[in-house]
Amino acid sequence: MRKIVIPGEIIESGESYLPGEGTEKRGEDIVSIKYGLAEESNKLVKVIPLSGVYLPRRGNVVIGKVENITFNGWVVDIGTAEGAFLSLSEVPRYIDKNGLDELMGIGDMMIAKIVEINKRGIDLTIKVRGLGKIEEGLIVKINSNKVPRIIGKEGSMISIIKDETKCDITVGQNGLVWIQGATVEDELFAKKAIMFIVENSFVEGLTEEVKRWFKEEKK
Amino acid sequence: MAKKDSFERPDGRAVDETRKMSAKVGVVENADGSAMFSFGDTVAIAAVYGPRKMHPQHMQDMEKGTLRYNYNMFSFSVTERIRPGPSRRSQEISKISQWAIEPVVMIDKFPGNVIDVYVSIIQANASTRCAGINAAALALAHAGIPMKDMVSSVSIGKLDKQLVVDLSKAEEDWEEGEGATDIPITMTGDGKITHIQLDGKIETKQLKEAVRLARKACKDIYEIQKKALKESVDLKEK
Numbered sequence: 480m481r482k483i484v485i486p487g488e489i490i491e492s493g494e495s496y497l498p499g500e501g502t503e504k505r506g507e508d509i510v511s512i513k514y515g516l517a518e519e520s521n522k523l524v525k526v527i528p529l530s531g532v533y534l535p536r537r538g539n540v541v542i543g544k545v546e547n548i549t550f551n552g553w554v555v556d557i558g559t560a561e562g563a564f565l566s567l568s569e570v571p572r573y574i575d576k577n578g579l580d581e582l583m584g585i586g587d588m589m590i591a592k593i594v595e596i597n598k599r600g601i602d603l604t605i606k607v608r609g610l611g612k613i614e615e616g617l618i619v620k621i622n623s624n625k626v627p628r629i630i631g632k633e634g635s636m637i638s639i640i641k642d643e644t645k646c647d648i649t650v651g652q653n654g655l656v657w658i659q660g661a662t663v664e665d666e667l668f669a670k671k672a673i674m675f676i677v678e679n680s681f682v683e684g685l686t687e688e689v690k691r692w693f694k695e696e697k698k
Numbered sequence: 699m700a701k702k703d704s705f706e707r708p709d710g711r712a713v714d715e716t717r718k719m720s721a722k723v724g725v726v727e728n729a730d731g732s733a734m735f736s737f738g739d740t741v742a743i744a745a746v747y748g749p750r751k752m753h754p755q756h757m758q759d760m761e762k763g764t765l766r767y768n769y770n771m772f773s774f775s776v777t778e779r780i781r782p783g784p785s786r787r788s789q790e791i792s793k794i795s796q797w798a799i800e801p802v803v804m805i806d807k808f809p810g811n812v813i814d815v816y817v818s819i820i821q822a823n824a825s826t827r828c829a830g831i832n833a834a835a836l837a838l839a840h841a842g843i844p845m846k847d848m849v850s851s852v853s854i855g856k857l858d859k860q861l862v863v864d865l866s867k868a869e870e871d872w873e874e875g876e877g878a879t880d881i882p883i884t885m886t887g888d889g890k891i892t893h894i895q896l897d898g899k900i901e902t903k904q905l906k907e908a909v910r911l912a913r914k915a916c917k918d919i920y921e922i923q924k925k926a927l928k929e930s931v932d933l934k935e936k
Contacts, residue, residue: 485927486802486839487847487887501844512804512846514839514927529931531842532730532749560750560811598760624842681931 481518483529484511490524501526533623533653535559535601539593540610542618542651543603545586548579555591558623558653561600565591569604588613590649590657609649616647616659617666621677623654628680629673635686636676643693644669671696705860708868716852716864716915721832721926723840731841733926735833737864739823744833746841749811763808767796767815769830775822791827798831798851798884798893804844813843824867825853828882831893836923840930849892850919851884854908856900861908863915881905883912887920 484490489508498504501513502524511517515528535541535557543555543563552566567574574582583589590610591603605611621629629650630637641648646660646669656673660666675692682688705713717738726732729745736742752758769792773782795817805813815837817830828851835849855865858875865880872878879898885891891909900908 483928483931485848485924486845488924503846512844513842515842528842530724530731530840560748560808562751 481516483515484517484526485514486512490517490526491519495522497523499523499525501528527627528624530622530624532560533558535561535563535593535596535653537593537596539652540590540649541593541603541653542588542590542613542649542655542657543653544588545583548585550576553579553583555589555603557591557601557603557651558655559601561596563591563593563601563603564599565589565603565605569594569602569606571606583612588618588657590651613657616657617663617670619656619658619670619673621654621656621673623652625677625680626650626652626654628676628685629656631686636689639686639689639693640669640672643697644672668696705857707857707862709866711862713860713862714911714914716918717866719919719922721836721922723836723926723930729837729841731837731839731843733833733836733840735829735836735923736821737823737825737829738866739821740819740825740829741821742817742819742826742829742833744815744817744830744837746813746815746834746837746843748813748841749808749843750814752810752812757812758810760809762806763810764812765796765800765803765805765815766812767792767799767817767834769795769817769819769827771819771822771826775819791830794893794895795827795831795834799834799838799849801892802835802846802849802886803838804846807844813838813841822867824865824870825882827851828853828864828884831884832919832923836926839927847886847888848920848923849884849886850916850923851882851893852912852915852919854881854883854912854915855879856881856898856904856908861904861911863911881908881912883909883916885913885916889913889916 488511491509496509503510503512509524511526513526515526541557543557545553546556547554555563557563589612594604595602646658649657658666658669721735723733725734726745731746734743773779815834819826831851853865855862856879857872882895884893
């Protein structure tokens with residue numbers, strides 16, 4: 480069962496429950512420390528935030544913009560309080576130290592993965608396949624809390640959009656979505672679909688709703 | 699209602715009755731979290747930004763984060779125009795409100811960062827700091843900031859010898875007998891006091907009674923806050 484909880488509210492009571500993300504154990508009770516949707520599965524209680532800024536985590540794939548170039552890497556804006564840095568050593572091919580801007584200049588967009596979060600900031604990598612500079616396409620910004628809805632359970636939602644619009648879509652955990660299609664019309668259609676999901680993110684059985692939406696739009 | 703027949707408030711409320719309250723979250727589009735809270739004619743809007751990098755760097759606290767609270771009254775919020783911008787009074791209220799909220803915000807999760815809370819009073823009729831704190835607590839929750847609990851704030855007044863809940867401007871200027879004493883109190887959802895202010899004279903016994911009245915009023919305010927947060931999203935369950 481899903482319900483909305485506020486900070487300080489007791490979600491479940493009893494020894495058998497375990498506190499997950501966004502919750503805290505106080506005595507026998509599992510108490511929410513965030514405003515969001517409470518969910519319980521296998522006795523693990525967690526709260527999914529509904530609003531607020533993006534909080535980076537290790538392993539997240541994000542989309543960012545090059546802000547600055549230093550002697551050994553790129554400073555990337557991924558919309559977090561901490562600055563993100565892509566080191567030269569995290570690039571899969573040889574780059575001349577004096578020609579960093581030949582790979583990516585200031586203002587270029589990229590897909591990267593967070594490898595580490597430490598006191599100095601966030602370290603990124605593009606060594607995995609599928610990551611790197613974005614050459615073409617459309618980037619849409621959505622609320623980072625809606626990202627799980629766009630992806631759906633085990634990627635069910637995103638594959639529907641991909642099939643229906645024939646676009647290649649990459650969702651950054653920080654709320655930036657990269658759409659790449661054959662024509663601009665296709666890309667704009669995919670954007671429209673994403674916006675529909677964002678607006679209806681609380682509807683139960685959203686996947687079915689989206690399928691219906693596509694049927695109506697294609698008429 | 700425990701209405702004492704000998705005492706009548708200017709607006710006809712019972713002694714333990716607050717003005718009509720209303721609350722709403724998500725009123726400022728560009729903020730990370732925002733809320734509006736009102737006691738009758740007193741309306742406060744709070745906007746929360748962050749956690750974001752503290753700038754300048756020398757103000758960064760690497761042990762725990764920083765909470766910055768800014769209380770501002772608009773020049774048109776009162777009947778006689780006030781000079782806009784920070785004043786001695788607004789700086790003092792900013793500081794005291796920050797202390798009222800700090801105990802519940804889990805700021806230690808964001809070292810080197812700052813959470814900014816901007817509270818604007820768009821219409822004032824006494825108890826502005828209380829409305830501001832209530833709005834700020836809502837806005838912080840709306841911004842997804844981890845908090846131990848919510849806070850609710852109310853002002854208790856002593857008019858001559860009578861204790862009343864939620865002072866209005868007309869009551870603040872009470873002149874009969876011993877005059878008016880204003881006691882703003884802030885409490886967490888489970889009734890722990892995070893802030894209490896008092897200037898004027900009051901007996902120890904009566905102060906205890908004031909805290910008891912505040913506890914009851916804060917419970918009502920807490921329910922209003924809870925309702926505002928829960929109703930801001932439509933689950934559309936079928």
